[in-house]
Each structure stands twice: as C-alpha cells, then as structure tokens.
Amino acid sequence: MDKLLFWVSVLTSLLEAIAQTNMTGKVFIFPEESNSAHVSVTTQLEKPLQNFTVCLRAYTDLSHGYSLFSYSIQTQSNEMVIFKSQIGEYNLIIGGDKVFFKVYENFPTPAHICASWESSSGIAEFWVNGKPLVRKGFRQGYSVGAHPKIVLGQKQHSYRGKFVKSQSFVGEIGDVYMWDSVLSPEEIWFAYQGIHIEPNILDWQALNYTMQGYVVTKPLKWS
Numbered sequence: 218m219d220k221l222l223f224w225v226s227v228l229t230s231l232l233e234a235i236a237q238t239n240m241t242g243k244v245f246i247f248p249e250e251s252n253s254a255h256v257s258v259t260t261q262l263e264k265p266l267q268n269f270t271v272c273l274r275a276y277t278d279l280s281h282g283y284s285l286f287s288y289s290i291q292t293q294s295n296e297m298v299i300f301k302s303q304i305g306e307y308n309l310i311i312g313g314d315k316v317f318f319k320v321y322e323n324f325p326t327p328a329h330i331c332a333s334w335e336s337s338s339g340i341a342e343f344w345v346n347g348k349p350l351v352r353k354g355f356r357q358g359y360s361v362g363a364h365p366k367i368v369l370g371q372k373q374h375s376y377r378g379k380f381v382k383s384q385s386f387v388g389e390i391g392d393v394y395m396w397d398s399v400l401s402p403e404e405i406w407f408a409y410q411g412i413h414i415e416p417n418i419l420d421w422q423a424l425n426y427t428m429q430g431y432v433v434t435k436p437l438k439w440s
C-alpha cells in the first residue's frame with residue numbers, strides 16, 4: 218500500500234511538472250459573464266520584485282470595468298492588477314494603490330498591452346499596441362510581493378478568489394508574458410509583433426495553468 222501511494226505521488230508530481238503548455242497561436246475565451254470562470258496561472262516566484270513588465274493581448278466588447286491581470290499575495294489581494302476602468306482608460310494597481318493611463322482608441326479593437334514598473338523611481342509605463350502612454354509614478358521604493366496567485370478573467374478580492382460577476386472579463390486573452398525587468402521600447406515593439414522575448418516569470422510558450430468554469434481555448438483569430 219505504501220509503495221502504491223509512493224508511485225501515485227511520483228506520478229502526480231511528474232504530471233504537475235510537465236503540466237506546461239505551449240499556448241502559441243491560442244487564446245483563452247471567456248464566453249460569458251460569471252462570478253467563477255477564470256484561469257489560474259502558476260509561477261515559481263520566490264523573491265519580491267523591484268522591476269517587472271507584463272504583456273498580453275485582449276479582445277473584448279465590454280464597455281464596463283474589468284480586470285485583465287490579477288496578481289494577489291496573502292496580505293494584499295490587489296498587489297498588482299491591470300484593470301480597464303472604462304473605454305479609453307486603463308489602471309495599474311500596485312500594493313493597493315492606483316494610477317490611470319488614458320488612451321485614444323476605437324472600440325472594440327484588439328489591444329496588445331504592456332505595463333511595467335521600476336521600484337527605484339516608482340515610474341510606471343503603459344504601452345498599447347506598441348505605443349507608450351503618458352508615464353506615471355507611484356509606490357517608489359516598494360517591492361511587489363512573492364508567491365503570487367495570478368488569475369486571468371476575474372479580479373481577486375482575496376488571495377485566490379472571491380470574484381465579482383460585474384467585474385468579470387468577457388472576451389479573449391492571449392500572449393501573456395511576465396518579466397522581472399523593465400523591457401526596453403524595442404523589446405516592447407518586438408513583443409507587440411509577436412516576437413518571443415525570453416520571459417522569466419510567465420511564458421505563454423510554457424504556461425502552467427488550470428481553467429475553472431466556462432473557459433475555452435481556441436486558435437487566435439485576431440491580433
């Protein structure tokens with residue numbers, strides 16, 4: 218019996234170790250409003266972050282607020298959030314504080330979004346379709362906490378969970394990447410073009426994720 222349990226646990230950890238998917242050319246579709254459907258993305262981030270960049274692509278026809286990327290830690294559910302507050306405005310939240318970025322946009326249009334932040338200056342950058350928005354600064358000297366729960370499709374109101382239906386994402390998300398550095402303008406442009414800039418926190422080409430509720434993966438049909 219002990220032997221059987223041993224092999225079961227070996228098999229389980231093997232399956233977990235290889236539970237990485239190359240999502241190139243695919244998207245997650247969140248087909249309907251919900252207070253449960255989401256994707257949890259796993260990363261082995263052991264140390265707090267002084268610098269980071271997150272990029273992703275999204276296509277939606279929602280006009281109310283929704284979360285694109287929700288990163289919570291045990292002590293702060295809004296440790297880092299990329300939030301679309303309304304048409305023409307994005308928010309970046311770090312450690313519960315928020316800055317906004319205005320963008321001129323046609324609606325609805327697919328968007329490639331990158332958000333980055335540097336602790337030493339507090340400067341936050343936001344890029345839409347390879348173009349920089351006006352930079353903001355906040356949370357200078359802060360570090361973004363380690364051991365995150367990262368969720369796509371919902372905003373976390375606690376460490377891994379408590380979702381609000383009216384803030385759920387309905388639409389398509391793909392090309393999610395995260396680096397522990399601030400990417401250069403050239404690297405952002407490459408990411409926008411779909412060129413792989415080796416990430417070290419989240420890699421869409423080796424994504425460790427679980428889907429909960431009504432979420433579907435399908436080939437990317439826009440970009």
Ligand SMILES: *[C@@H]1O[C@H](CO)[C@@H](O)[C@H](O)[C@H]1NC(C)=O
Nearest residue numbers: 233234235236237259261425
């Ligand atoms: C994938 O996620 C599972 C569950 O969170 C974790 O146990 C495993 O170590 C991860 N695998 C890799 C290769 O990151």
Ligand SMILES: *[C@@H]1O[C@H](CO)[C@@H](O)[C@H](O)[C@H]1NC(C)=O
Nearest residue numbers: 266267268335336337397398
């Ligand atoms: C974060 O960025 C600053 C300024 O670019 C740099 O001096 C520092 O070494 C970086 N920190 C880490 C942990 O990479």
Ligand SMILES: *[C@@H]1O[C@H](CO)[C@@H](O)[C@H](O)[C@H]1NC(C)=O
Nearest residue numbers: 238239240241242421422423
């Ligand atoms: C993922 O798939 C794409 C397209 O098939 C390929 O170009 C890329 O090298 C793959 N990445 C990894 C890490 O295997």
